[in-house]
Amino acid sequence: MMGMFVLAISISLVPYCLDFYMLIGPLSLMGFGLAQVCTCMLPHIGSLVDHRHMPVYGSAYAITDNAFGLAFAVGPAISGPLIDTVGFAWTLRGVSVIILLFLPLVLLLRNPPGRARDAEEEETMLVTSESTEAAPNYSSTTSTRNTTSEQ
Numbered sequence: 001m002m003g004m005f006v007l008a009i010s011i012s013l014v015p016y017c018l019d020f021y022m023l024i025g026p027l028s029l030m031g032f033g034l035a036q037v038c039t040c041m042l043p044h045i046g047s048l049v050d051h052r053h054m055p056v057y058g059s060a061y062a063i064t065d066n067a068f069g070l071a072f073a074v075g076p077a078i079s080g081p082l083i084d085t086v087g088f089a090w091t092l093r094g095v096s097v098i099i100l101l102f103l104p105l106v107l108l109l110r111n112p113p114g115r116a117r118d119a120e121e122e123e124t125m126l127v128t129s130e131s132t133e134a135a136p137n138y139s140s141t142t143s144t145r146n147t148t149s150e151q
Helices: 002-016 020-052 057-086 088-108 119-132
Strands: none
Touching: 002 020, 002 088, 020 057, 057 088
16 A cells, blocks of 8 residues: 555656656656566465455466556556656646545555355365375385395
8 A cells, every 4th residue: 555655656657847857756666666566466366366266366466467568568558558648747737636536445454354155165165175184194104225236
């Protein structure tokens, strides 16, 4: 959440920069905020899937990767005409407002509602966990090799 706030503030500061050296601060903050968002997003999605649904992480990560790909494809296609219409400064201000509008939704992800499980599923999960916790039976097999070499 803090990363999104830092990202929104730094994006809104970019239009006020008049030269290259003034861009260093907002772009550094933008990188810091984006790093905070990206590094905590995938583990959080994994915990949401584990808490809310069956623990199948591959599907959740695939959906996340597809969303990133869609954003990288659609973002530039939309931003070009948008910048031509409203200008660069107002486009960045609009993006920062959209990010700030998503912040209350992030608060809803702090304590998501759990999935209601029926008694049959609980019993199945209990039996499955008991059968997987049994001690494995390792048989000690040794392979014999001919270690003598002919010279």
